[in-house]
Amino acid sequence: MIKCLLVEDQTLVRLGLANLLNLDSAINIEAQAEDGLQALALLAEHSVDIVLLDMRMPNLDGLGVLQKMREKGDKTPVLIITTFEDCDVLVKALNLGARGYVLKNIELEELISAIKQVVAGERVLQSAVTDFLLKKQLSPQLCLTDKEQTVLQCMSLGMSNKVIAKKLDNSEGTIRNHVSQILAKLDVKDRTQAVIKAINQNLI
Amino acid sequence: MIKCLLVEDQTLVRLGLANLLNLDSAINIEAQAEDGLQALALLAEHSVDIVLLDMRMPNLDGLGVLQKMREKGDKTPVLIITTFEDCDVLVKALNLGARGYVLKNIELEELISAIKQVVAGERVLQSAVTDFLLKKQLSPQLCLTDKEQTVLQCMSLGMSNKVIAKKLDNSEGTIRNHVSQILAKLDVKDRTQAVIKAINQNLI
DNA sequence: CCAACGCTATGACAGATGTCACTGTTTTTA
DNA sequence: TAAAAACAGTGACATCTGTCATAGCGTTGG
Known part of the structure; x- marks a missing residue:
């Protein structure tokens, strides 16, 4: 049984998704958070196999949660689930150790499969995303001071x-x-x- | 039993929401559409008590669906469920006969209550929304053309x-x-x- | 009908913005 | 240590931006 922490600010989406995922016998939503701060608090209390993390949230966004987790040495695998196809956020998330990045328009079966893959230690990236990574690797340092x-x-x-x-x-x-x-x-x-x-x- | 047509493009959200709402004994999701065109097609086949309508969709958006429904003389009550607090869209939707407008961060109980109210012939607007209408009425010169x-x-x-x-x-x-x-x-x-x-x- | 409004347009103006070239100082790093 | 960055500055320049006054045209509603 895969224990999950689901972090998503929109109540309807969060509850709905929790329900759907719990239908799968191998997945159990242990806890739910509606913002980044709550997510960190729950992570301290619960031990889960994977964090399903939304990016845009009040209080503390997805990147912030990842950052804090890394600072605390928390190695729990994280799967980003977001509406927006934003390459730079993706790169930052990956640098902060996120193990997967999928868009919300994903099919249910694919999401479940992605969760299982991430828990199994694999990386899950959508193709639009890998394209960008390649391009970025070819281009030089354009980082802001x-x-x-x-x-x-x-x-x-x-x-x-x-x-x-x-x-x-x-x-x-x-x-x-x-x-x-x-x-x-x-x-x-x-x-x-x-x-x-x-x-x-x-x-x- | 309230028969609903649920129109929402994101698979995860749609399935999740359908699941949640079906848990209520008084509500039954009769049909689901993932874009505006499909919604119109389903409306022609099914007779439902209410349409739960997302705004941002591919092919034909929420306003487009409302427009077509009115052109066809379809009086089925419509409850808009959207992520965005967009004043202009709200006003347009109301002018096209939408009976309710709620944001996706609504609580589940409130949504269910809103559905029942709309079916009962009432109008449902969230306070964030009525605030804007008031502001608009007080200072029309501040509205963008x-x-x-x-x-x-x-x-x-x-x-x-x-x-x-x-x-x-x-x-x-x-x-x-x-x-x-x-x-x-x-x-x-x-x-x-x-x-x-x-x-x-x-x-x- | 006429007033109000929205849309279009022009010209003139002040100030803000962005580019370039060039000069330093300090900090980092190879 | 010496080279490479980052940081701070100046001056000149072209262009962009935003304001204002003014005005014609079309639609709408009282």
């Missing part, structure tokens, strides 16, 4: 260059240069596109 | 004024005026803040 991260955060809060400069105690020209660099790295043309990308990909 | 919605959508995709102008076949100046108007209505200072607000509030 700490300072660029900070500036991007400010941009994502809607600040102008002038405001950011004042907040970070830099000249406006410096911020402009950082912004320019960020745009190049993210491969976008202006700050609005950068912010959209940052929000969608949880770069912030 | 159709065109402004369209422009905001484009902005949220990262388009520049020039690109939007070309896409919508307007002059760049016109788009600038629309953008200016949008910023005023959303009470923000630049397009980046507008896009952030639009994304966070699912205005798009």
Whole structure:
């Protein structure tokens, strides 16, 4: 019997999914969490074979949960189940040790099969995802520096260059240069596109 | 026994929800559709007491289904069940005769209660929703027009004024005026803040 | 019918934004 | 240690963005 922790914020989806999965004789939903903080609390109490983890949640999102788990040395395998086909989040999740990543439009049988595979120690990735990994491996370092991260955060809060400069105690020209660099790295043309990308990909 | 047609594109959610609702002795999911076209086809075959309708779907979305139903004179009551708190869609759905509008983060008991109320001929709106209607009634000048919605959508995709102008076949100046108007209505200072607000509030 | 509104458009303007080239300092790392 | 980054800055430049005033056109509702 596979013991699962199901983490999903939407009550209906969570209960429905729990019901469906419990119909399979090999699977048992031991516990359910409706946000990241609750998930961590339940992980501390229960010992489960796998965590079924949604990405977008209030309080603490999926990546945050993964991060905290790793910090605590928790090695419980995690299968990401998300609505969004977001390659960067995927990569981050994998780097944080997630063992599988599937979209919510998956068929029930496939999901059950994925759960069993992950528990058996295998990796489960959808093809759209592996494509991206290959592409990324071929391309060089386009990672944001700490300072660029900070500036991007400010941009994502809607600040102008002038405001950011004042907040970070830099000249406006410096911020402009950082912004320019960020745009190049993210491969976008202006700050609005950068912010959209940052929000969608949880770069912030 | 209340006969339901459940329309929802995500397999997991649909099956899960069907299971949950069938647990209630008064409710029976007669048929399930995974997109709008299938929903219309099933409506022609089955006679049901209520349609549980998702909004975002491939092929034909929720609004499209409502529209077609009204064109055909189909008076079956419809309860919208959606993830997104989208004011505009809500208003359109109500104008097309939807009898209820609830978010997917609703509790199961509330959903069941909502279904029964709608079948009984009542209207069911969540407070988040009525709040908006009130706000709208109090300050109609703050509502985006159709065109402004369209422009905001484009902005949220990262388009520049020039690109939007070309896409919508307007002059760049016109788009600038629309953008200016949008910023005023959303009470923000630049397009980046507008896009952030639009994304966070699912205005798009 | 006429007022109100939505949509389109123009021109002028100030200020914000992004790019480039070039110069330093400090920290990291190979 | 020396090279490579990251970090901070300046100035010039072209372009984009947002505001404002103004105005014509079409539709709608009282």
